[in-house]
Amino acid sequence: MNVVTAPTVTYDVDRIRRDFPLLVGQEGESPTIYLDSAATSLKPACVIGAVREFYEAETANTGRGVHWLAENVTDRFEAARETIAGWINAQTREVVFVSNCTAAIRMVAEGREWPPCVLVGRSEHHSNDLPWRVRGTTVAVSVDECGAIDLDDMQRCLEAHRPALVAVTMISNALGTVQPVDAIIELAHQFGARVLVDASQAVAHRAIDVEAIGCDFLCFSGHKMCGPSGVGVLHGKENCLAELTDAGFGGGAVEEVHAEGFTAREVPWRLEPGTPNIEGVLGLAVASDYLDGVGMEAIERHVNELAADMVDRLSRLRKVSVHGPPAGQDRGAIVSFSVDGLESHAVARILSQRHRICVRSGYHCAQPLHESLGLPPTVRASLALYTTRHEVDRIVEAVEQLTAAL
Amino acid sequence: MYATLMSRVGLPLMLRPTRSRFDRHAKEIRARQFWPAERRRQWQWERLQAIVRHAATTVPFYRERLAAAGLRDGELRSWDDFERIPPTTKDDLEANFPDRMLSDVGDRSDWRWFGTRGTTRRTIVVNDFLKRDLGLAGIMVSMTEDTPYQYGHRCAFIPPDACNALCGVEGLRETSVLRQVGRMALRRSWSDPDALGDLRSLVMNNWVKRQTLLPPFGAEGSEIDDERASWYVAQLRAVRPRLLKALPEYLYGLARHVERTGDRFPPIAVIKPMGALMARPIKDYVERVLGGQVREDYGSSDMGPMAFDCRQRTGMHLFEDLCHFEVVRDGARVADGELGSLLVTELHNRAMPLIRYQIGDVVRVERSPCDCGRTTPRLFTEGRLQNALVRPDRSVLTDAAIGDYLYRQPQVSDYQLVERAGDRFELKVIPRNGDKASGLLAERVRRFIDADAPVRLREVKTIAPEGSGKFCHCKSASYAAFGA
Numbered sequence: 078m079n080v081v082t083a084p085t086v087t088y089d090v091d092r093i094r095r096d097f098p099l100l101v102g103q104e105g106e107s108p109t110i111y112l113d114s115a116a117t118s119l120k121p122a123c124v125i126g127a128v129r130e131f132y133e134a135e136t137a138n139t140g141r142g143v144h145w146l147a148e149n150v151t152d153r154f155e156a157a158r159e160t161i162a163g164w165i166n167a168q169t170r171e172v173v174f175v176s177n178c179t180a181a182i183r184m185v186a187e188g189r190e191w192p193p194c195v196l197v198g199r200s201e202h203h204s205n206d207l208p209w210r211v212r213g214t215t216v217a218v219s220v221d222e223c224g225a226i227d228l229d230d231m232q233r234c235l236e237a238h239r240p241a242l243v244a245v246t247m248i249s250n251a252l253g254t255v256q257p258v259d260a261i262i263e264l265a266h267q268f269g270a271r272v273l274v275d276a277s278q279a280v281a282h283r284a285i286d287v288e289a290i291g292c293d294f295l296c297f298s299g300h301k302m303c304g305p306s307g308v309g310v311l312h313g314k315e316n317c318l319a320e321l322t323d324a325g326f327g328g329g330a331v332e333e334v335h336a337e338g339f340t341a342r343e344v345p346w347r348l349e350p351g352t353p354n355i356e357g358v359l360g361l362a363v364a365s366d367y368l369d370g371v372g373m374e375a376i377e378r379h380v381n382e383l384a385a386d387m388v389d390r391l392s393r394l395r396k397v398s399v400h401g402p403p404a405g406q407d408r409g410a411i412v413s414f415s416v417d418g419l420e421s422h423a424v425a426r427i428l429s430q431r432h433r434i435c436v437r438s439g440y441h442c443a444q445p446l447h448e449s450l451g452l453p454p455t456v457r458a459s460l461a462l463y464t465t466r467h468e469v470d471r472i473v474e475a476v477e478q479l480t481a482a483l
Numbered sequence: 484m485y486a487t488l489m490s491r492v493g494l495p496l497m498l499r500p501t502r503s504r505f506d507r508h509a510k511e512i513r514a515r516q517f518w519p520a521e522r523r524r525q526w527q528w529e530r531l532q533a534i535v536r537h538a539a540t541t542v543p544f545y546r547e548r549l550a551a552a553g554l555r556d557g558e559l560r561s562w563d564d565f566e567r568i569p570p571t572t573k574d575d576l577e578a579n580f581p582d583r584m585l586s587d588v589g590d591r592s593d594w595r596w597f598g599t600r601g602t603t604r605r606t607i608v609v610n611d612f613l614k615r616d617l618g619l620a621g622i623m624v625s626m627t628e629d630t631p632y633q634y635g636h637r638c639a640f641i642p643p644d645a646c647n648a649l650c651g652v653e654g655l656r657e658t659s660v661l662r663q664v665g666r667m668a669l670r671r672s673w674s675d676p677d678a679l680g681d682l683r684s685l686v687m688n689n690w691v692k693r694q695t696l697l698p699p700f701g702a703e704g705s706e707i708d709d710e711r712a713s714w715y716v717a718q719l720r721a722v723r724p725r726l727l728k729a730l731p732e733y734l735y736g737l738a739r740h741v742e743r744t745g746d747r748f749p750p751i752a753v754i755k756p757m758g759a760l761m762a763r764p765i766k767d768y769v770e771r772v773l774g775g776q777v778r779e780d781y782g783s784s785d786m787g788p789m790a791f792d793c794r795q796r797t798g799m800h801l802f803e804d805l806c807h808f809e810v811v812r813d814g815a816r817v818a819d820g821e822l823g824s825l826l827v828t829e830l831h832n833r834a835m836p837l838i839r840y841q842i843g844d845v846v847r848v849e850r851s852p853c854d855c856g857r858t859t860p861r862l863f864t865e866g867r868l869q870n871a872l873v874r875p876d877r878s879v880l881t882d883a884a885i886g887d888y889l890y891r892q893p894q895v896s897d898y899q900l901v902e903r904a905g906d907r908f909e910l911k912v913i914p915r916n917g918d919k920a921s922g923l924l925a926e927r928v929r930r931f932i933d934a935d936a937p938v939r940l941r942e943v944k945t946i947a948p949e950g951s952g953k954f955c956h957c958k959s960a961s962y963a964a965f966g967a
Contacts, residue, residue, distance in 0.1 A: 418677065423598055423607055430577035482581035482609075483591070 088379045093371060094463050096121040110434040110468045115250055115411050115441075115459030117300045118281055120364075127363040128305055131356040139355050140329050140346070154355060157362035158345075161310055164365040165295070166286040173311040173318065173345040174358050178277045179204035181296035181311035182244070184348065185273055186212055188321025192241040196234055196270070198256065199449050200224045200249045203442040205275045209244060216240065217445065223402045224254035224446060226261060235268040242271045248278040251443035251457070252401030253384065253411030262291050271317065277301055281461060282380050282410050284373035293317045299357060303461075304364035308357030311348070318344040325350050368462070376462045380410040383460050383469050387412045390473045396480045400452055410460040413441075416476070418483055421454040424476075428456075432475040486635030494634060494691055501683070502612065508620035513628065515804045516857040520850075523803055523858070530830040531807050532559045535568075538836040541586040544579045545838060566809075566816070570826050570839045570967075576606050585609055585835050592676060594834045599784035608785045614832035619687070621788030621802055625780035626692075629794045629855070631752040632726040637693045639722050641700075641715070641729035643758055643952030660685045695722045699952060704945035705732045705897050706913065712740035719749050726753040727775070731761035732897075732946075732954045738772040739896070751775040759953050760866045762886030781862060783842060786827050790862045795854050798861030806830055808860070809839065810848050813966040819850050822879055824868055824967035841967060843868050845881050870957040872902060873964040874933055885957050888931055894920050899946050900928070902960040908932065909939045911946065 094100045097119045099111070111119060137146035139154040162169040175181045186208040195209045199220045209215045216238050219230045226245065234240070243265040248255050258274060265272045273294040276285055281302040287295050294317060299308040313321075325341075327350025332340040341347045368376065389404045391397050396417040402408045416424050425438035437457040440447050447454065458472055494506055515523055538545035539557025549557050552567045559565050576584065594609050610618070627633050663682050672678040688694045697718055700707050715737060719727065727734075734756060741748045754775040761769075766777045781799050782788040789806055790799035801808055807830060809816060810823035817823040825846045826839045847863040865871075866882025873879055889898050896915040902908055910928055912920040925940040932938075949955050 419596065420598070423596075426577075427580060427607070431580060431582075478582050482585055483596075 088375050090379065090463065090465050094465070096123070096367075097463055098122055098125065100463060107433050110432070110471055112458040112460065112464065112468065112472060113435045113437050114281070114461035114464070115278055115301070115457065116437050117306065118303045118461050119463065120305070121303055121367050123367055124303060124305065124360045124364045128356045128360045131359055138352055150355060154353070154358055157358045160362040161365055164285075164369060165310075165312060166288045167312050168315065170343070170345055171287075171312050171315055171318065173313070173348045174353055175296075175309045175311050175349075176307055176354065177300075177309040178275060178296045178298040179208075181294075181309055182273065182275065183208045184311055184321060184324045185242075185294050185296075185313070188324030188348075190323075194238040194240040196231070196238065196240040196243040196265075198226045198245045200226065200251070200254060200256070200443065200446045201244070201246055202250050202275065202277070203444070205244050205246060205273075206445065220254075220446065220449065222450060223406070224249050224252040224400075224450065225402075226256050228257065228260055228264065231261065231264060235264065235270065239268060240270050242273060244273040244275070246275040246278070248276075248409035248411070249401070249443070249446070250278045250411070251441040251446055251455070252413050253278075253408040254401050255407045255409060258290060258292070266291075278409050278411065281368065281376070282373075283377050287312055299361040299364065302361075302364055303367060304361040305354075305357040308354045308361050310361075313344075315344065318348065321348060324348055327351050371462055379462060380460045380464065381407075383464055383466060384408055384410055384412055386466070387458065387460075387469050387473065390469075391476060394473075394477050394480055396483055397476060400450075400455055410464075411457060412459075413455040413457045414476075415453050415455050416480060416483070419479075421456045424456045424479065427479055428472070428475055432471065434472050434475055436472070486633045489635030489691060490633055497686065497691075503616050503619070503683070505616045505619035505623065508617055509623040512617075512620055512624050512802060512804060516800060516859050518858060520858045527803055527807055527830065528562075531565065531828060534828070534830055534833075534836050535559055535565070535838060537586070537833055538838055541588050542836060543583040543587075544575070545836065565839075568839055570811075570841045571837055572841050573606060573843070576837075580607060581609070586833055589833055591834075595680065597784060606785060608837070609835040610787075610832055611834040614787070614829070614834070617805055617831055618787040621782070621805055624802075625782070625788050625791040626726065628791055630726075630776075630778055634691050635693065636725040637695065637722055638726040638728065639695045639697060639719060639724040640757070641697045641727075641733045643699055643730050643948065658685075660689050695724065699730075700733055700736065700948075702948065704947045705736060705954060706945040707736055707740075709740055709744055709746075712737060713744070713746055716741065716746045716748055719751070720747065723749055724751055726755065727751045728755040728757045730758050730953065731756040731765060732759075734761070734769050734773070735765050735897070738769045742772045748773055753778050755780065760864055760882050760886070762883060762890050764887065764890035781864060786829055786837070786840065786842065789827065793853065793855040793857060797853060798849055798863050800853070800857050800859040801848070801862050803859055804830070808848065808862075810846055811967070820847055822847055822865065822881070824965065825862075845871050845879070845965070866957075868965060868967055869962045870955060870959055871962050871965055872900075872932060872957065872959050873961040875906075877964065877966075879965060880932060880957075882957050885932075889928070889956075892924060892927070894918055894924050897946055897956075899943075899954075899956055899958065900932075901958045904960060905936075906934060907936050907939070908934050909941060911941050911943045913944065913946065914942060 099119050135150055137150045139151045141147060158172050159169050162172045175184060182205050193214045195215050197206055197209055197215050197217055199217045216234050218234050219227045221227055243261065245256055245261055247258050262272045271293040274292040276295050276297045279285065280297040293314050295312045297310055300306040325348040330342055330347045330350040332342055385404060388399050391414050392399045392404060397414055399412065399414045401413055415421060421438035425436050428434040428436055439454045441457055498506060536557040539549040539554060549568060554564060589611060593612050595615060596607055596609050599606050632638065663685050667673055667678050697715060734754060740746060752775055754769060754773060754777050756779060770777050779792045779799055781790040786806060788802060790801045792799045807828040809826040811817060811826055812823040822845060825842050825844045827842050828838050845865045845868050848860050850860045853861060870882040871879050885900060889895050894914055895912055897913040899911040900908060910925060914920045920940055920942055922940065925938045929938045946954055
């Protein structure tokens, strides 16, 4: 029997790296090894060019003037919304531009009166925990030893508390754990709860299809997906966005204002008061196009292979403990580990000073998760589409060398 | 009574089952302070030769560095040979740690890693047992020599914020001796060297030094309100320490509070600034208001204790039997009493030798005899190198000189001088007694620092601490021209 398979497209990481100015000309004796993409990703030349182009040749405000520059930028701004909507398979009017993922979550938290109980995962980044905590009762769903949400506990919490909303991350920023988002949403919807998904750590490595996911809200930051800083996206089903009546308002968010009243614009524009980060939005659209061009499936496959390899090799080192899902299990582009006897900051500093390897250390804004699992502050190596196998080799060798000295 | 018993009976008894002999080392260190200088120099030279030979043959970084300096085997034949070795900088340390900075030989299970809380950098050093034991001895001498405080008396510490932050190496987890014993029993970790080390530190801190640790002032900076200051004073009244050691700014803040409110400060015999330079006018003020005698010592997390002052208080006597000290500028040794950058060579640490280590302080060293009879040279610290202003004619205004001038100005309660590009200066001032700082002050300061452009004066409510938790009173943009 003849089996026809799709032709294998080679993932050309060297070609990709040439798109990133920070990585170009790194063939020296000790090049910088950037393994902190979960904190912020590097930016390709096309994104940098889009931002520069706006400043150099296109500066104008959006949605206001009628001169040619203003009209041009308004068109491009709305085209960017269209691009982002297409990228996550959303309706255009379901995309709100915000300053970052935290701002998106706060917009949902503060945009309407939520009944007293909101369910959050124990694995959440502080920014998907504190905005809910400060507004009333939150209940944290427990996680297993790998940081994955315990669905049985979630069911118990849903039955006991009947929350209005469940807020979960798609991939843990601290451990790389991929949460069972489909099951969480299905379960939450059975109990009539809305679901907000924080996709910050997924958006640069996995195709996002909000239609297929079925969430009510989804948010992410631009700077983690090769886009500029200071821009992010809140996606919400149109009726869900419309319910955020306490959010927004201001210049550009209203149709007309009289002494005795005003008429608000519809969503998403009502939720984008004031001059937005225009260059950031334009750069974000270029970033999504760029990632799309490389291919999200190819990126996912690439980072998964490298992460699995790193987990496997670090796990074998003396005095090193790798946290999160074990080798062979699905995980994001994040590998967290600790070295016995050394604080995470010390490891990170030594990797930086001795080997020019950039990693993050600490609690990664997820202290409750660390505490609930009894974990110390950890070292986090995070990968991206431009990470190479050689860079994985270098960090493994560097950690091995460090532990040999202990 | 407790102190006498602890010093004479308790401590020797506690040390007997251990390898530690730091009480004996302390006695020897005390004795060597009175040796004829030539005898001590010979003693030091032999150890210096040995440590350089050890570094040249077992430490990859020094193997290369010494070979490049023409000392392939590390055999020193003269002091000139030694001075040919380029200084070791913090950059060297960071770029080569750990694998190229550690010795190839020795029992690694006996080594301990220490994270420093440096003002600008946080480095890590690795010490062997002898270095640690001698470090304890040096601390004992620094704290108890020539002062009314002895081990067994109570003492209180108010360290900077950074001491409570992550500083590199995992440290003590328990705060009580008994809890640590319980923890070790529970985990059956009686032979775990880290757990034993933690236990020993707890015994030293809680039973021998009887140390109470108070929290740092925090991010609000040099000025704390009277309510919080009263809390510290109340704690000190409750503890009644004989020695108080704190960041200079904390001591100054407490003194201003006491003077302002008349809060009853407990009698504390010895007050020690820690972690930074204390300007002369502030020393005088703290002594006058808080009542104790300000006594100083000098050390760093990477090198350990290095000097202490005697009751004459005319500089700090160097521990020449622990380290070798040089004061240099433009690569050459300076004359006695001249300003220079301090280079330190640790004489005993075989795990991670540091040779001619540039510690980053600007100092003077006097070798004239001290009235106390000790024959060791005396150290005068002038502040961090990076806080020194180097003027276009290469004259230097150190932290000490600037503090001495500014704290004597009647309008200045506290200050921070910032040098910006283009020889521009900004002076942040907390006015004394709520007065307004006038343009006259700015002009006086401009003349003092010999600046061309007017000094921009800005009144502030507090001086914020740096990332290290310490305070910087002069942010220099010109210090690199010092020629360390």
